[in-house]
Amino acid sequence: MCESNAYILKDGSEQLIMESVGNVTFQGDYVSLKSIFGEERKLKGRLIELNLIGHRILLESEEAT
């Protein structure tokens, strides 16, 4: 399985915001995350790095988690 964990970079450290993300879509300034369990989350932010080997999605967001 190739789903990844999504993290937000905040004050220099990474905070896990969703596990087992299967799909990510982008619309304007918003990023929508969907986990394989049906969980959904939309936040204002941008992608910094996508590591498909390490199963990590790193985001930056102005929103508090």
Next chain:
Amino acid sequence: MCESNAYILKDGSEQLIMESVGNVTFQGDYVSLKSIFGEERKLKGRLIELNLIGHRILLESEEAT
């Protein structure tokens, strides 16, 4: 293995630009793709969709491929 193929959406159709992408980074308007074979490509564009289950990265770019 969880590397994905990267496609650019162009004139309504999808064009394969890199296979076996393992890492994607974002800096300003640029997207950098790295394959697990060491191939690298940087292009001006943005991410539309990331499908980790279907192993697909869909991008939009003004640059010709």
